[in-house]
Amino acid sequence: MDIQKLQRFNSAYVGDFPFLKDLVSEWAQTRPLEGIRILHNIPLTRETMLKLEPLYLGGADVTVTHLDLPGLEPKPECVNLLEEAGATLELNHRRISGTFDIALDCCAQVPAMENVRIERGYVELTQSGTPVYSNLETDLPIYSLDLSKLKCLEGMFGTGEACVRALKQFVTPDLKDRKIVLFGYGKVGRGIARYLSAEGANLTVVDIRDDYLESAASAGFSALRSTRSPELLDAINGSYAVIFATGFSGLLQSLFSPSEINDDVLLVNMGADDEFGDDYPPERVVANKAPLNFLLDSPTTMFFIDPIFTAHNRCCENILSGGTQGFSALPAELDLPLVNAWSQRYGIDVSDIYF
Template sequence: MSELLERGASRTTWIRSRMPLLAATRRDFAERLPFAGRRVGMSLHVEPKTAVLLEVLAAGGAEIIATGNHGSTQDDIVAFLRDRGMTVFGRRDDTLAEHEANVASVVAARPDIILDNGADLAAGIVATGATDTVVGGTEETTSGGIRLRGELAGHVPFPVIVINDSPLKAIGENRHGVGQSVVESIMRITNLMIPGRRVVVAGYGWCGRGIAQYLRAFGARVAVAEIDEIKAFEAALDGYRVDELGNLAEWGELFITATGHPGIITDEVIERMPSGAVLANAGHFPWEIDTEALYRGAAAVTELDAAIERVDLPDGRELILLAGGRMVNLAGREPKGNSLEAMDLGFLLQSLSLERVATAAAALAPGAQPVPDDLEREIARRFVRALGANR
């Protein structure tokens, strides 16, 4: 066994042992084989928790054709999944063009069911006209849901269950999972002190709520930039300073984007930031921080660590960019992602939603839609029992 494969196997063994909801589902799927004869195409972060999800689907009879997301693929987990007979494309150091080719390879495999993250597979399938073999799929993220209901609206003739619409995912995975892991990852990457630090969180959706909550728990002084009036109202009543991002630029020392939309930290915002400010992104796509404008206007860019770049500006200021503007909790150094319990919940949502697509797609409407209510309630009951909250 190669060192890479051995490390991937060991890490997955630990993760698997702490995900009881998926363990029970794996046993159930192995008996019923709901994916027998089905090819599942996946575009999702390839890391140990995802490996456990794919094991569950494979136990249910699925053939797996998969790739990761740009910059977050973990090579030891790729080696482990390939050893388990799955077809997995990609490496951690893939260029964007290579990543796009990996996505195209999954699309070219003509999957029956897609497990999507950011709607990359759905967009590729629509663009190539390969919709005839797809019975349906799931979408993991806010960003993907926006694409399905925006640029792809009316073009996806099969059902796509948007996992991010689930209140269970919003509370368990986004607020608590992402909130904890983003703050933890920034601390691990930078080794900076959080107590007393002035932090600006752009976006007060569920991920932004969680990031702000965990920052404040560590003692940070937190401000929220939010353009939605209701969410801004909520942030204000939760006790945060609330203002436009441009007005907070001079105040902040650490800026974290969590909106799912492009062009949040722009040239105009960058021009007002103090020297030494740290920029991090928690959104799915690396487009919330305008890194092209940041690099283009730089006098010099220096890699200080695997996930830390110092950007020297012509006016003498320096800004610190983490993970190249990609998801800081998955593309940074020693990526851990969300907590095991949060992902046990989130991937149970994925598993049962994919089963619903595999067995009852004809009963679902085409296009983006929420997780069926009966699945939400069943999963909530299972999670509370597993957590021991009723003891």
């Protein structure tokens, strides 16, 4: 692997990422991952290239792949660069085989790889991986970054901003007074609501949790329970777009069939699953069911995703030092200290993430 090629590519990146930069300087000196075999499975984007650099400089033997989701393509310039640099890259999950020390995973796809064995531990990046990893029978450490306030920071700021940026770039430049139904008022949903309301959209929030529906109502949004009801169907059919951010696979199909939803209602995915179900063909959904922000050159701005990418990498050290057995949250020393450092560095009030 020609690390200098990757470094030249990364040096052209425009954006601020102090946490990963610190990791690069530190790990280039200390080499804590010398010879450690890492299987890296997250969406392959320009930002991911910045995340890979400290892993290589830390001495890791990295196999890079790309998150396997409908409609989600790796960024071609990243694939080309990694190939030119001689990185170990395999985009087809079925062709990945062998023994690795650590899986840096997203959506719990590594445990489903039949010919892959992980010997030291797993780090899961997102909510959609939680059901699999929390039930995985292993004594190896598994860190779920979803169980952290740091992940709220990404969702409520980064993903929300990215969703609205993508809607404006690919769907409509003017969101003012548009009726939008939003499924899910968790980390990602609240972020989307925050940025959509700043655009003047007219929002209806749908969730299964009464306390979340109450907080949506007190934030000034209409709120409806996620159940098969005439009110919900009317809200959907009276809307410009319906956005999904629940992590619940096949949710729309479980409530309404495609024939019940008006053809002119845009269906948008922001979750990391197919939240529509097989009854809804990919072409019925904007971006063929891919999370909409992944159409952007920067699916989540580095400014927002830098701390969580850093934490994902840093968990390797926790695993190598023995780690906690089984499924657990992001280690505390990587959670609030990073949230606070980010908030102080940029002078941004993050109190909304404590819900």
